[in-house]
Amino acid sequence: MTSATDSSLPARPRLIATDLDGTLLHDDKTVSERTVAALAAAEDAGIEVFFVTGRPVKWMEVVSDHVHRHGLAICANGAVVVDLRGGAEGAGELMKVRGLERAAALGVVQALRDTAPGTVFGVEKTTNFCYEPEYPPFEDDPRAHVAPAEKLLQEAGEGDDDPVIKLLAHHPSLPPDSFLTLARTAAGHLASFTRSSPTALLEISGLGVSKASTLALCCAERGISSDEVVAFGDMPNDVEMLEWAGTSYAMGNAHPDVIAAASGRTVANNEDGVAVIIEQLVARARAEGTP
Structure with a gap:
């Protein structure tokens, strides 16, 4: 070095x-x-x-x-x-x-719900950030939509055609690096996983991104x-x-x-x-x- x-x-x-x-x-x-x-x-x-x-x-x-x-x-x-x-x-x-395809993001959500119960999700789009009710307190964004991840990631329709650029997954108790390893094992074939926070917060992008x-x-x-x-x-x-x-x-x-x-x-x-x-x-x- x-x-x-x-x-x-x-x-x-x-x-x-x-x-x-x-x-x-x-x-x-x-x-x-x-x-x-x-x-x-x-x-x-x-x-x-x-x-x-x-x-x-x-x-x-x-x-x-x-x-x-x-x-x-x-x-x-x-x-x-x-x-x-x-x-x-x-x-x-x-x-x-x-972007991250919504179908792939839904697959990740299901995989982490199965392998890491208690995981909660946020969805970053090009124009706003939406999240689940249990997601850790975030910025005050009047445009944010609070709902289960499955609803936030449903097929884009009228008024919701913004690309999903990142899915975030937070776990309240798992060690950050252990959570990352678990997630990659469970759903690494669907998306790219990484982290930059000192907490157990994963950042999930399109496969290969x-x-x-x-x-x-x-x-x-x-x-x-x-x-x-x-x-x-x-x-x-x-x-x-x-x-x-x-x-x-x-x-x-x-x-x-x-x-x-x-x-x-x-x-x-x-x-x-x-x-x-x-x-x-x-x-x-x-x-x-x-x-």
Whole structure:
């Protein structure tokens, strides 16, 4: 493993892919001035920046003031690609949606009800979040529909044609990693399972949809290879992305699985671990005379 003070950095990276919560953001959900400056310097050096997060599009305002020219975000663990610089009222312009088929989601619900009794569900759509009555208290959303998951996932009809981008499953007592393993065993043939919360909250996407697979699609469209990508993350939903990228860094606060998956390690999010590495990348690019 390399470290934040190592010289083992990629020679000419073309793209930086960074998670947000626990990675780019401090624990208070702010972006430090040092990080804002580092992102801008990366763009000036010709390195594109992607935000790659489990957050839905509506929660991307946390970086809206710091977009500069880096405005592409992969949200909902790869289910949505949005250009933060476009769209109405700063909401961003949807560029790609990789939804979860409702039939597959219903299959997951049934499998988890059978194998992990007590599981409750939430349904994230492109425009709103709906959930079961027993789901842990969530944001106050007047558009939210509260009902059993089977009803929330019934076939789309008039007024309900928004794609399902993520199913969430919460268990009140199972250990988070055990719940993830159980769910993958029970329904991994139907959908993709991961987690980013310290609680037993699973994030379920369409089969084959992940941060890594959507990042790979976006990079292929731009003629960028995995070897030209530097990625940062801290939780299990980042593992595939860190394994895919040619160079990757686990944060100092990262989950053990993330540390094992990454090719390097930087300091914690509250110590601006992403900025530390970007500053080194930019310094090398300038020393070598790259644009």
